[in-house]
Structure formats: C-alpha cells, structure tokens
Amino acid sequence: MEMLKESYPVAANDMTCAGDVAAKIKRRIKQLGVPAGVVRRVSVCTYEAEINLVIHSCGGRIDLEITEEHILVHVCDTGPGIRDIDKAMTEGWSTASSAVRAMGFGAGMGLPNMKRNADEFAITSEVGVGTDITMIFHI
C-alpha cells in the first residue's frame, strides 16, 4: 500500500458536528481493511481529539497518515494551549465549561483515553500558540 495522507479541519465550538471527522476517519480506515481492533482504538482517539478541538481550541485539524505498518494521527490547533500538561493528562482533571459538562463531556478522560489507546503518544503545548499531539497505531 502506498502511503496515504489526509487532513480534516475541525471548527471550534460546533458541538452538533462534533464526531463527524472521527466518523469519516473510521469509514476510511475500515475501507482500507485495517483490523477491527485498530479501527476501534483509532476511533476512540480521533473522537476524543476532535471533541477537545471543538470544546477547548480556537480551531485546528486532524491529519491522518496510513502506511502498511502504521496509522499516524496528528492533531494540532491554533491555541489557546495547555498551561499544565501533567494536570491535563490526569484522569478527572478538566477545564471544560458547565454547559459542556452537562452534555456528558469534560470528565477529564480525553487525553488519558488517547494515551491508553495509542501505541505511541506525544503531546506538546505552548500557551498562546497551540497544542500538538502525535499518536501512532501499529497495524
């Protein structure tokens, strides 16, 4: 298989469309015959990333790179950045608004869920600049 690269923009604040990009990515990798367990893990991670972009960011995008050996998901945004990554990686810690929490988000499980489901996980963030997450899934 040749390397396949795709990029999906995610707009801030639009909760009604949240999940659409993760659904597109799921369909895409299923079509390519990626094993069900990997599809599930990629789905969890891209969904959590997409929700984070909608809830917390000023907008961003999810890039997908697929080879025979792995799926790489790269998530980046244009801010506001995370002040304390260690806290953000702690289960139960969240800065989500009460409105978002009432919808069942903001449980502080997003980043920990991503880390648990990806084979490799890296996050960098700079306040005022943005956040960058790279996740790799071995096929």
Place this chain on the structure above:
Amino acid sequence: MLVSEFERLSGAACLTGAYDDREIACGYTCDLLSHVMGRGQADMAWITVQTHMNVIAVAALMDFACVIIPEGLPVEAAILAKAKEEGIILFSSGQTAYALSALLAQNGVLSARKG
C-alpha cells in the same frame, strides 16, 4: 442476549423502527461520554439519559448493539433521524437506568470491561 429479547423482556419501545437483530455482548450505564469511550466495545448495550447528537456519534463509532434511554425521556426528531442514518438501534423505556441494568444482568449480560 439478543437485542430483540431485550425489547421483549423490557417492553421498551424501539424509536428507530425495524432493525437487524444482533447479540448484546455486554452492558454499560453511564452519562459521561469519555467514560463510555473508555469502556465501550462493539456490541455493547449502552444506557444513558443523554439524548443529544453526540450519543449517536459515540454509538456509531463504537458499533454498539443498541442505546437505551431510560425514564421515558424525550428524544428529538433530528437525533432519531441521525440514529437511523447511522444504523443505531435506539430504545426508550419508562424504567430507570438501574432497573434496565438489572434486567440485562439478570439475563446474562455482563458489565463492559475497561478497554
């Protein structure tokens, strides 16, 4: 347990019409979507009082057997339309989440494991 058996035993109304019957592998009752993403597995029955669009997104992504809304809570037409589009089986029941969970458990449906 099959979805159709759950429908018969619980008396729940299927809001999404006719469906292809499928096995319920496990169950989970929770209203926090990230917990559901963490626990969720294919063929799971999910009981939640949340009735917004993201419930359908999560159920579709995780390939759940069905979503069960307890206590007769109303579900908007747009949500039902999205559920049908995604092939999600959506039930409404007058029973509480507790009673519905107990019914699943009494009929051999185990709790979802942590993913």
